[in-house]
Amino acid sequence: MTPATAVAKAAANSERITSLHYRVTGTVPEKGRLEAEASMHTEPAVMKMKMNATEQGRDGQLEIRFVDEVMYVSGTAIDSEKLDGKSWFSAHPAVWGRGAMDNKSYRVLPTQIEGNPAAQSTILTASKDVRRIGTETIDGTRTTHYRGTVTSHNIRAARDTAANKAARERQINNLDQFMMLRIDDTLTMDLWIGDDNHTRQFRMRGDTRATGGGTEGKPLDLAITFLDINQPVTVEAPPSEDTADIAVLADKAQAG
Template identity: 50%
Template sequence: MAEAAARAEGVESVRYRVAGELPETGRVEADAVMRSEPAAVSMKVSTGGKGAVPVRFVDDVMYVGKAADGKKWLRADAGVWGGLTVDNNSYGALPRQLESSPLVQSTLLTGAKDVREVGSETVDGTRTTHYRGTVTFDGLRAAGKAAQGEAARERLTASLDQFMGLRVSDTLTMDLWIDGDDHAKRFRWQAQSDGGPLDLTITFLDIDRPVTIEAPPADAQEELGS
């Protein structure tokens, strides 16, 4: 898992799928593509059983489609996605749990002390090894202090921030599927919160394929609140 976490740092782009239940939101589904530098994402997200809405973050500006066809967009800046929890801002367009990069979120299990191997499983046609463990705020904080090397400490600090951003109870159960190239292929969180259960699965479909994420045409934009 440490190798998978280290490899996540070098990923430049990824296409992924999200499905599950979120506290206070209910059912959520999303298809997304993202790049790491500079951080940008394009996704279609459906929450609470509603129709899918296109959302983009490009150059620290958020764009939300007024309809599924993406012909008209609301613009809000500064909209920030993919950084640490305190930096993100989707103006409520995305659930908090989707505001951060899944590459960072997939490293949370490196702070667990009870990780065990569940077995070999096929995920989206890829053979993987399935791991499971529980993560706590205190465990992540202790792991960060004990980590050897600046990169490991920074990774665990980011994971701690993402844990806080989930807004769940102290214990998070996490499943992680790692492929033969030591890349995270899928992860699943399960936890409880005051707003209800969290049960979210993110599956990585393509890694480091060429992606293009652009702002909508200027004549299709209007300012949020205008």
């Protein structure tokens, strides 16, 4: 099997993922070094994550849930005095796991992890230089390691020369995922694929373009490990009596 064929097979399998338990480690422009563990389901669209901006220690810990297009947030990174004695705040409408123009997490999540990681893992299918690096064990699973580079031009070219509708739609989605990463030019991507042709881990590296927050030139280096695939996932909203609506809190702050 050629590297391109192996990557395409893994991408096709990733597109069949309806739920995922995964781990995130690395560096993002908005928060620096972070660690996170999350579970998500596509239908209904729910997600729960525990995230720690490690450079901030305990002051960087957050728990985030998306349920029924409402985002709930708790953790030591939030000033509890501003929550009227509650442990959580809610914000809506909130959207996670869609496209670059559709996601809305009120700047709680870094843009680069607002996307569905199963969809992000297929970006390497647009590479023109994907190659086999070797075999490695990821969380006890034997995998083959591939690496390649991708640009927005590569993705558009793959879209325009796609052999069928499914391949074209994949590259349209890949372009959207690439936009969310805010890569300035070239994305270097590593992909670890198991013997069952399922992605087990991928890593994305590159410089990000400037934003209004002054993040010009800051690097992205993010690794996502798939821990469980297509297993049951339950995400529940926290108790309403322990949740403050961020819109109500904002109105009170303005009135005060």
